Amino acid sequence: MITLEAYFDYVILPILSISVMLVFIRLFKGPAVVDRVVALDLIITIGIGIITVYSIRSNQEVFLDVAIILALIAFLGTVAFAYYIEKQKDD
Amino acid sequence: MIEIVLAILSTVGALSILFASIGILRMPDFYLRLSVTVKASTLGVGLLLICAAIMFPDVSVTTKAIAIIFFLIITAPIGAHMIGRAAYFTGTPLWKGTIIDELAGMYNEETHELESEESDTDDDDTPNIAKTDEETE
Numbered sequence: 001m002i003t004l005e006a007y008f009d010y011v012i013l014p015i016l017s018i019s020v021m022l023v024f025i026r027l028f029k030g031p032a033v034v035d036r037v038v039a040l041d042l043i044i045t046i047g048i049g050i051i052t053v054y055s056i057r058s059n060q061e062v063f064l065d066v067a068i069i070l071a072l073i074a075f076l077g078t079v080a081f082a083y084y085i086e087k088q089k090d091d
Numbered sequence: 092m093i094e095i096v097l098a099i100l101s102t103v104g105a106l107s108i109l110f111a112s113i114g115i116l117r118m119p120d121f122y123l124r125l126s127v128t129v130k131a132s133t134l135g136v137g138l139l140l141i142c143a144a145i146m147f148p149d150v151s152v153t154t155k156a157i158a159i160i161f162f163l164i165i166t167a168p169i170g171a172h173m174i175g176r177a178a179y180f181t182g183t184p185l186w187k188g189t190i191i192d193e194l195a196g197m198y199n200e201e202t203h204e205l206e207s208e209e210s211d212t213d214d215d216d217t218p219n220i221a222k223t224d225e226e227t228e
Contacts, residue, residue, distance in 0.1 A: 004094045004097060004098060007098055007101075008101065011102070011105075012101050012102070012105045015105040015106070015108070015109050016105055016108060016109075018109065018112075019108050019109050019111070019112035020112070022112040022113060022115070022116050023112045023115055023116070025116055026115050026116050026124075031226070031227065031228065032121060032178070032181075032183050034121055034174055034177060034178040034181070034183060035121055035124065037174055038115070038121075038124060038125055038128060038174060039115060041128075041170065041174075042111065042112065042115060042128050042132055045132045045133075045136055045163075045167075046108055046112070046132065046136075048136050048140075048159070048163075049104070049105075049108055049135060049136045049139045052136070052139045052140055052142070052143045052156075053101070053139060055143060056142065056143050056146050056147075061147050061149065061151070061152045061155075064143065064152065064155045064156065064159070065155070067140075067155075067159055068155065068158065068159055068162070071159055071162050071163055071166070072162070074170075075162075075166040075167075075169070075170055078170035078173065078174055079169070079170055079173055081174065081177075082170070082173035082174045082176065082177040083173070083177075085174075085177040085178075085181060086176070086177040086180055086181070086203070088181075
């Protein structure tokens, strides 16, 4: 009988880690700067998922506060990048 | 019983995050990448957070999880819209198989305002579609 803890450790977390690695390829490759911005946003979003799974596994519900802050930072970062990329083109 | 529900929720969440990352790697165009990424990753993280909300028998965790899901659902489309708009203005080429670009010539280049009618400045309304795969890959 597989326990839920082993399932989180050996299936869910490796899937999320592989996802982050695939997005990193796009972050290094991306032809335009907007591709890199989207890849960075996706990395932070996957990071929220990893933090959630880790807080389930370690029984520490305090880690969810970090997830709230990361969601805020990801949104602010994307909006700021979009604003300045658009401004930079006008000059 | 509740373990089966948790396993199903976390599996669907992790798989949709995996599909989002495969999509951002394999899609041929910035706009297709944006379209794949935002929806799938929001769904995946939302399901993982619901998983955490069921797992902890505590009201504060449920409140936090619902707050994060609400915030993600509110902000992800706004960020995607803004970065897609910036990409369109800076001239990111569309995929070479794109059939129609309905925004071509509709934006005022000076004020960045969208005009619904046929504008006067329609001298350059050729859509910005890439000729080869190397331009967008």
